[in-house]
Amino acid sequence: MNISKKYAWIMDSLSHTPFSVKARAMKHFLTGKKEYLPKKNTNADIESIVKCSLCPNMCRFDCPVSEAEKNETLSPSARARIAYLFEMGFLEGEVVADTLYSCCNCDACRQWCPFEFSFGDILQGVHRDLVEENNLPKQVFDLRDTIEKKHVSDDKSFNIVGKHKGDLLYFMGCTVMSKHESIAVAMTKIMEKAGEKWAILEDEWCCGAPLYNLGFIDDFVEIAEINLHKIRETGCKELICSCPTCAYIFKEIYPKFKLNINVKILHATEYLARSEKSYKISKEFEKNYVYHDPCTLVRKLGIVEQPRYVLNNIKELTLKESYFHGKDTQCCGRGGSMGRTHPGISEKITKKRLEELSKYADSIITACPTCKSAFSDLGGEVYDISELIYAGCKTDERQ
Ligand code: SF4
Ligand code: SF4
Structure with missing residues (x-):
């Protein structure tokens, strides 16, 4: 339908109102949007938050957090409303931070979402604002402090021996380095068997994913720049990650900060499928x-x-x-x-x-x-x- 025909009834009813009403309606039309936007500077994607806040929230039945807790407040749309009220200054960060960090970033909601929102991405900007307020749950600070001090999210428990220059760089990730040496052993042996010139970093650090997701952007960029330098020094042509999150962060998030690794990034399963004939x-x-x-x-x-x-x-x-x-x-x-x-x-x-x-x-x-x-x-x-x-x-x- 033609848009002027669709809204003709509004023009018609306005034409019958006194001038003062017309002037008021026009003023609200021109200024209304501003009143519903935060006055402070924000890193959050307010438009998406508002859309999500007004959504029927059907994705909640697939949200593992709201399902586990049987709590509507932890469902995607409810958290978007809380995020909106926080961004507008109606709710204190201290009160809502715990709720706004309770997301697995699993994208289950995205499968249902008419806007194809990745709810973790929506929350990421909100987390940045919470970090700027410096009023975070203790566990969030603790994780940031651990990565800052140790350069990994947990204690490294072993050292795999390997060269530090080669065509194929194997990036283990924090969880492998702290808990699952057997994964690193398996991957490096499979690459060895395939005759690859593989390498590992001399001192591997966290890829920075937890810092990015929790909203510590300055810390993330710092660690990402160091990683970029270390990766380039190996002279690798391809980077293989056992952890899907490392692969995703290198591939999709580093370039958003103009940190292009400029090598092909593969998850281990892609490498294993490609080299299937060698084992x-x-x-x-x-x-x-x-x-x-x-x-x-x-x-x-x-x-x-x-x-x-x-x-x-x-x-x-x-x-x-x-x-x-x-x-x-x-x-x-x-x-x-x-x-x-x-x-x-x-x-x-x-x-x-x-x-x-x-x-x-x-x-x-x-x-x-x-x-x-x-x-x-x-x-x-x-x-x-x-x-x-x-x-x-x-x-x-x-x-
Ligand atoms: S991404 Fe977050 S909000 Fe969406 S389903 Fe997963 S836990 Fe729930
Ligand atoms: S994530 Fe998408 S489907 Fe779920 S409540 Fe928000 S807008 Fe609606």
Whole structure:
């Protein structure tokens, strides 16, 4: 319908009103928008926050946080309303910070969203404003302090020996360096077997993802610049990450700050699919396995097929799919640093996903060290896809 016809009734009714009413209506029309925008400078995307605040919030049934807590206040649209009231100055940061940090950044809501919002992205700008107010939950400060002091999000527990220059740089990520040496061993041995000139950083630091998500932008840029320098010094042509979040941050977020690594960035599953002919699996796997899709891998990097290609090529392996798989996966509970900032909620989400996966098989395969940690901390038997491949190789090929 022609827009002037659609709104003709407004013009018609205005034409019958006294001049004072017309003047008032015009003044409100011209100034109204300003009244509904924050007066302070903000890093937040207010337009998206308002759209989300007014949305029927149907995505809430898929939000692991509101589902785990059975609490509407923690649903996406409700948190957008709280974010809006905070940005407008009606709610203190101190009162709302805990709620505004309770997001796994899993993008489950995005699957339903008419605007295709990534709610974690919406909250990121709000987190920046909370950081500027300096009124944050203690756990958020603690995580930032740990990364500042140690340059990783947890204590490094081992040192893999390798060259520091080469075509293929393997970036382990904090969780591998602190908890899962076996993933780094598997990846480097597989690259070795494929005849790659692989390298690792002499002193690997955090990629900066937690700092970025929590809103510590100055700290993020500082660490990202150092990483960029270290990566360039290796002379690598490709960068392989075991952690989907590291791959995503290097690929999508560094360039937003004009920090272009200028090398091809791959997640481990992409590398394993590409080099599938260079390793030979001979072991019979006796158990059934179910594959858990990590949220960042499927929803932010769009990697669904590669791990399945790798696993389905192993003839000796029986692979099951859970009902919630691919882009319909469910969060492991540790996304968005929730394991550190909201351990109670995080554990409930992990428990729920673990129960779901246990219906299909005794053992879980995943492609994210953080998912592996979440499930194994609650007693699950979990393998990273690289560990499984390495375990399945002929003994003589494992030397
Ligand atoms: S990103 Fe995940 S945890 Fe955050 S609001 Fe959306 S569904 Fe909920
Ligand atoms: S994330 Fe999208 S679908 Fe969910 S409440 Fe906000 S606007 Fe609506």
